[in-house]
Each structure stands twice: as C-alpha cells, then as structure tokens.
Amino acid sequence: HRPKRGCPFLPRCRFALERCATEAPPLEEKAQGQWAACWAELGGPPTTATPAPAAAAEAQDGEPLLSVRGLRVHFPVRRWPWRPPMVVRAVDGIDLELAPGRTLGVVGESGCGKTTAGRAVLRLIRPTAGAVVFQGQDLVPLPEEQVRSLRPRMQMVFQDPYGSLDPRMRVRDAVAEPLVVHGVARGAEARRRVEELLEMVGLPADAGDRYPHQLSGGQRQRVSIARALALRPALIVADEPTSALDVSVRAQILNLMRRLQDQLGLAYLFISHDLSVIRHMSNWVAVMYLGRVVELAGRDTLYRDPQHPYTRALLSAVPVPDPVVERSRRRSPIRGDVPDPARPPAGCRFHTRCPLAFDRCRTEEPPLRRLQDGHWAACFLASGAADGDAA
Numbered sequence: 001h002r003p004k005r006g007c008p009f010l011p012r013c014r015f016a017l018e019r020c021a022t023e024a025p026p027l028e029e030k031a032q033g034q035w036a037a038c039w040a041e042l043g044g045p046p047t048t049a050t051p052a053p054a055a056a057a058e059a060q061d062g063e064p065l066l067s068v069r070g071l072r073v074h075f076p077v078r079r080w081p082w083r084p085p086m087v088v089r090a091v092d093g094i095d096l097e098l099a100p101g102r103t104l105g106v107v108g109e110s111g112c113g114k115t116t117a118g119r120a121v122l123r124l125i126r127p128t129a130g131a132v133v134f135q136g137q138d139l140v141p142l143p144e145e146q147v148r149s150l151r152p153r154m155q156m157v158f159q160d161p162y163g164s165l166d167p168r169m170r171v172r173d174a175v176a177e178p179l180v181v182h183g184v185a186r187g188a189e190a191r192r193r194v195e196e197l198l199e200m201v202g203l204p205a206d207a208g209d210r211y212p213h214q215l216s217g218g219q220r221q222r223v224s225i226a227r228a229l230a231l232r233p234a235l236i237v238a239d240e241p242t243s244a245l246d247v248s249v250r251a252q253i254l255n256l257m258r259r260l261q262d263q264l265g266l267a268y269l270f271i272s273h274d275l276s277v278i279r280h281m282s283n284w285v286a287v288m289y290l291g292r293v294v295e296l297a298g299r300d301t302l303y304r305d306p307q308h309p310y311t312r313a314l315l316s317a318v319p320v321p322d323p324v325v326e327r328s329r330r331r332s333p334i335r336g337d338v339p340d341p342a343r344p345p346a347g348c349r350f351h352t353r354c355p356l357a358f359d360r361c362r363t364e365e366p367p368l369r370r371l372q373d374g375h376w377a378a379c380f381l382a383s384g385a386a387d388g389d390a391a
Contacts, residue, residue, distance in 0.1 A: 007039070016040075045351070061135065065267050066069045066121065066235060068096040071130035073120050074114075077342065086342040090116040092291035095368070098284075100234065103268040105299070107275055107280030107314070111286040111338050118237040121269060122154055125146045134276035152182055152231035157239035161220035167214040170344065171198075171223050172208030178230040191369040197226040200258060218249035226255070229264070237269045242277060254280060275318050279303055287311045290341060290349040291370060309354045310334070315387065348379070356381055 007013070007020040017039050027037040073091040080083075091113045097267045098104045119125045122141050132139045134154060139147060165174055175194045179185040185193050198207055201222040212220055218277040221241060222324055228236055236258070242250040254277065260266060270281050278285055278299075285302045287295040287310065295308040306312045312336045336353045339345050347364055351357040360380055368378045 001100060001312075008038075012083075013161065018151060020174060039054070041167055043104045059235060064097045065100045065135060066098040067131070067133040068121060069116075069131040069133070070095065071117065071120060072128045073116050073125060074128045075154065083237070085196070088285075088342045089291045089344060090341060091120060091127075092344070094291075094293045096284075096286060096293070096296075098235070098267050100267055101265045101280050102283045103270050105285045106269065106271045106279035106288060107273065107278045107285060108288035109136070109314075109338060110273060111341070113291040113341075114288050115239050117288070118156070118239050118269055122156055122237055124156070128314070143380050153233050154235040154237070155228040155233040157221075157224050157228050157236060157241045161224045162212055164224055165220060165227075167212050170208065171203075171210055171212070171215070174212075174223065174228060174229050175208070178227060184231060187217060188323070191359065194226075200229065200260070201226045202252075216249070217245050218252060221245065221253050222256070225253075225260070229260070232264070233266070235267045235270070240269045240272075240273070249355070251279075256297045257281070275303075275314055287314070290344055292349060292378065293376075294350065295376065296368070298373075299379075301373055301375050305374065305375075307371060307382040308350075308379045309356050309381075310350050311377075313358075316389060 005024070006022050007016070007025055010016050010020050010153045014019070016097070019039055023039070025037045025039045027035050028037050044166040050155040054152050069095050071091055072089070076085040077088050079086060085181045094113075094117060095106060096175065106117065108114050116125060120127045120138070121134075123132070123142075127140050128221070130140065136151065142150075155347075167289065172191070172194050175197055176185075178188050179193060194208060195205055198205060201228070203219060203222050207215070207223075212223070215223065221244075224241075235381070239259070242246070242253050245253060252257060257268070258281070261268065261277065268281065270278065272281075281300045284294075285297060286293050287297050287302075287308065289310050295302065295306065295311045302311065303315065305313055316330070334353055335355075338354060339349065345352050346362065348354070348366055358380075366378045366380050368376050371382055372378050
C-alpha cells in the first residue's frame with residue numbers, strides 16, 4: 001500500500017483546509033505547554049458541541065414542510081382484568097413546525113413521549129387527535145393506502161440499526177427494497193442506485209455483499225441511512241440514531257447526517273435524550289416532559305437562556321470539558337421520578353419535581369407562552385411572558 005498523503009485525520013475533520021489533503025502537519029507548539037499537529041488555527045476554549053450554522057432566532061419563512069397541531073396519542077391500558085382500562089397520555093397535545101432543510105431537535109427524559117411523537121408524525125402510530133400536515137396535506141384522517149403513497153417523502157432512521165435491518169438480507173437487497181416496493185427501480189437500475197447510496201454514506205462497494213451481522217454498529221447505521229435516502233425523502237425522523245454507538249463512531253454518523261442535509265436539503269426531526277447531540281444537530285429545540293412541550297426556542301437561545309426549570313435541570317447535567325468550569329458549576333438535579341403518564345399530576349406536570357413550584361403550579365396548568373425572540377415556555381415564572389399570548 002502507498003502511504004497516504006496529507007493529514008491522517010482529514011476524512012473526519014470539519015475544519016479541513018486545502019493543504020490538509022497534500023501536506024501532513026508537523027507537531028508544533030500552539031500555546032505555552034500545548035502542542036498539536038494541525039494546520040488550522042482553531043483557538044478558543046473547548047465546548048461540548050459545535051453549533052449548527054444557523055441564527056438562534058431565525059424566522060421560518062414560507063410554508064413549513066411539517067406542521068403539527070394539537071397532536072395527541074393516548075393508549076388504553078388494562079392493568080387489572082376487573083377494572084376499566086386506564087389511558088396512558090403518551091403525547092398529550094403538542095404543536096411543532098419544521099421548515100424545509102432545517103432540523104428540529106426534540107429532547108427529554110425517557111418516557112417523555114418524544115419517540116411516540118416521532119412515530120405519530122410518520123403515521124407509524126395512528127394519532128388519537130390533532131393534525132399532522134406534511135407538505136400541505138393532513139396525514140391524520142388519510143386511509144393507509146394514501147399514507148403509503150406519501151412514504152417515499154418521509155422516512156425514519158431508528159435507534160437500533162441491527163434491529164431495523166433484516167438479518168437474512170444482504171446489504172444491497174436491504175437498501176434496494178424500498179426502490180423495488182415502490183416501483184422506482186429494478187434490476188440494473190436498482191443496483192446502480194444502491195452503489196450510489198452506499199458511496200454517499202461512506203461505505204465501500206463490497207459492503208453490499210455482506211449481511212448486517214458482518215458490519216460494525218456504525219456501518220449498520222450507515223446502511224440504515226442509505227435505505228432511508230433511497231426514495232429521496234424531504235423529511236427524516238431520526239430517533240436516537242447514535243445512542244447505541246460509541247463516542248468516536250457517533251461523531252462520524254452525526255457529521256455524515258449534517259453533510260447529507262447540506263447536499264440533499266433534508267429536514268430532520270431529530271429525537272434524542274443527549275443535549276450535546278441536540279445542540280450539534282439542531283436549529284430549533286423542543287423540550288418535552290410527560291407528553292407536553294414545555295419549552296421551544298432557537299438552539300442558541302435555549303442553551304443560553306433556558307426559561308423552564310426542567311430545561312435548566314437538563315442542561316445542568318451536561319458535563320463541560322473544562323475541569324475549572326465544571327467544578328464551579330451549580331447543579332440543579334431533578335428530584336423524584338417521572339409521574340405515571342396514566343395519572344399526570346394536576347396543574348403543571350413538572351410541579352412534583354420542581355424546586356420553584358408554588359401554589360398556582362399545583363392547581364393551574366401553564367400554557368406554552370410566547371416570550372421574546374421566538375422563545376416559548378410553559379412556566380408561570382418565565383421572564384417576558386405576556387398573559388393571553390399563548391402559542
């Protein structure tokens with residue numbers, strides 16, 4: 001094998017310069033006592049994530065690609081055969097919008113309803129009530145046949161890449177399956193398209209001959225992404241797509257998804273419990289708690305000035321890679337457990353765990369109110385909320 005030219009980290013570096021492809025940088029002193037082999041002058045303190053290239057309070061001009069209004073998903077559960085079934089309010093009235101080519105991050109603890117909301121948006125779960133308007137058409141009342149015809153434009157990348165692929169199918173057949181099922185391509189045309197897709201997601205051509213168990217976790221997730229892209233969708237719901245991967249592979253997959261978004265104009269509904277990942281990927285962020293959206297804002301606004309106590313507690317748990325800053329930070333741990341979604345507490349659903357709760361919180365549910373600069377929060381103590389100005 002001939003030795004590779006240039007910087008060996010080039011294929012995974014988002015700060016790459018032209019000379020990185022031809023010249024290997026020497027190890028040289030960048031600051032007192034600090035050496036690095038890099039042509040780029042990065043500078044600045046380390047951060048937990050690199051923000052996406054978007055303004056915090058940007059307006060989503062024009063018609064949204066996806067508009068969710070009053071979405072509810074309730075599940076009847078019979079816990080005892082002699083008692084009537086209870087209703088689990090997995091998603092209990094949320095409003096969201098997503099513009100073409102942008103990313104809306106949905107974050108919250110396990111059991112907050114974010115995965116159920118993502119599946120309901122794609123009609124993989126039938127909503128109990130509300131509207132899901134995709135490219136101007138409400139999916140909720142449509143019969144399954146009409147929803148199936150819209151599937152090519154909206155796809156999903158699942159959390160477990162191994163579980164989402166048929167272990168009996170070779171990679172090329174798994175990626176080609178959507179093309180064949182929807183009558184888009186067959187035979188030589190399908191094979192050509194599969195080769196393009198595998199190259200697009202950074203897999204070698206011979207990966208098509210393998211089975212899922214012969215691939216690493218990162219490679220399997222690349223196959224899942226290629227399969228989702230086969231029909232050229234406008235929207236991808238990504239449900240914890242990197243949570244099953246180790247840290248280095250996670251970064252590769254996230255950067256791949258960002259690159260594909262830039263190339264193809266994809267819109268992502270990106271679901272995660274990891275606020276660092278959400279910050280890296282999102283333009284707007286919705287924070288969910290017990291089936292409701294409790295805060296919604298542009299990414300930079302939310303991370304700089306969180307207005308809901310739940311959001312503040314989540315952010316305080318994110319580690320900072322600076323020992324001095326980390327030791328001086330004030331923590332706001334969330335006490336107690338998430339209440340039973342079949343029996344949500346009266347008033348504000350977070351009041352049973354909120355250190356700032358007062359009498360009104362226990363009896364009256366705060367609406368999602370508009371604050372300044374495109375910022376919404378469902379909290380009576382949120383600064384700048386105007387009475388009667390609900391979203």
